[in-house]
Amino acid sequence: MTTSALRRQVKNIVHNYSEAEIKVREATSNDPWGPSSSLMSEIADLTFNVVAFAEVMGMVWKRLNDHGKNWRHVYKALTLLDYLIKTGSERVAQQCRENAFTIQTLxxxxxxxxxxxxxxxxxxxxxxxxxxxxxxEERLRLERSQALT
Structure with missing residues (x-):
């Protein structure tokens, strides 16, 4: 196990993060590789659960607000968000539209x-x-239907 993975585990315990939050933190880590499609798929499935949806999106917005040396958090959060918009709950796209300013500033x-x-x-x-x-809207609808097939 790498020191960054160990450090992440300790933070997960100290901050008492939920399973959904831990998955988002792992997908948006500072590691020099992207999130796995299987992990993003698990997170997308979680967005259909009301409680997990709030936890997933809360952590995604937190990661999007990172800066400086944590630029990978931001980039990977955008990558995850792109995946969630296409394969997760409809509420992901709805919440992103409501918070479009945050994404636009990036x-x-x-x-x-x-x-x-x-x-x-x-x-x-x-x-x-x-x-x-x-x-x-039309492109988003098309992307979602393609992702589901």
Whole structure:
């Protein structure tokens, strides 16, 4: 087990996170690889449960508000949100539209790493794609129907 995974486990216990919150934290970790499709699928299934939906979305919004060296939290939260909008409960897209401003502000996300690389570019592009999808009802309906097949 990596030290980051161990640290995450300790934080999960200390903060008494629910199973749903732990899954979102794992999917949006600072690890240099993306969330697995099986984990995102589990999280999408949780969005159909009223209590778990609130926990999942609460943690996603928290991750979207991260900044600086935690740019991966933000990028992976956008990736997860994209997946949830297409495969999760309809309420995910509804809540995203209600909180569109939060996603829109990420189109200006800035972060340069120690090596001078602009790590914010991926976040900005993902935010643009998500905002575009949320504004296009017909495309969203099509994406959801394709995801279900």
């Amino acid at each position: 189109r200006d996300f800035q972060y340069m790493d120690r090596d001078g690389r602009d790590q914010g570019g991926n976040v900005r592009e993902k935010a643009r794609q998500l905002v575009s999808l949320l504004r296009d």
